[in-house]
Amino acid sequence: ACICAKNKRVINCRMIDGVCWCDSVGSRVSVNCETLTSKCLLMKAEVTSSKSGRREKPKDAFEDTDGLYDPECENTGIFKAKQCNGTTCWCVNTAGVRRTDKHDEDLKCNQLVRTTWIIIEMKHAERNSPLNTESLKKFFRDTITNRYMLDGRYVTGVVYEKPYITIDLKQNSSDKSSGDVDIADVAYYFEKDVKGDSIFHNNMLNISIDNEALRFEKTVVYYVDEIAPEFSMKSLTPGLIAVIVVVIVAIVAAIVVLVSSKK
Secondary structure, rough: OOOOOOOOOEEEEEEEOOOEEEOOOOOOOOEEEEOOHHHHHHHHHHHHHHHHOOOOOOOOEEEEEOOOOOOOOOOOOOOOOEEEEEEEEEEEEEOOOOOOOOOOOOOOOOOEEEEEEEEEEEEOOOOOOOOOOHHHHHHHHHHHHHHOOOOOHHHEEEEEEEEEEEEEEEEEOOOOOOOOOHHHHHHHHHHHHOOOOOOOOOOOOOOEEEEEEEEEEEEEEEEEOOOEEEOHHHHOHHHHHHHHHHHHHHHHHHHHHHHHHHH
16 A cells, blocks of 8 residues: 555555556546646546636636536546536536537537646735745746646746736647646646645645745636637626626617607
């Protein structure tokens, strides 16, 4: 037996050739505990366990508004391009985030579209003075490269505009080698750490800048895919649609009044 230091949501841990391997909860897929577990397997494990989602963003950047769901994963651990909940289906990107409207089971998702840019935006708690920018940049770069084992070339920016901290992770499929961790998995581990729900086994992330602990009020993750998402008007919330309808009715009424008064 062994302990999976990088994933607490596992069972049946054993040593194989000096490496700790465990079965991911909910899927029984074997994971190597010396590297990060894929986001798809982590989400599936969390759903299984629970049964007992700033700076001006690129125009195609979108949030995960659906939150946690029970995903279908390939044997390799990546998300299947098509995800369903009962008879409702949708297409996802490599981060498992919905990128189309929801449809019936006939929906075709021809490919798993790659998320090439992830923007993590955090707002720290109110403070009198700003943080030291260089110390802050060094902390987050070191944390991402050491704790989550992401090659530093994929951390393309750490920007501080009090009280917002923005981290950019960029990784094209052509850049990523087989041994590299995926930016979607890194972002998921990091988001869990920041929110105090670490996936690591007994290893909470202490976010401290110049020996001062940092508290966050809000963390939002945005995703930019290599192909723009395919949302339509149907994906608007009923409340927003109601507002649009009221505005249109008001404009029509104004035109009617104007025409009547001219008569």
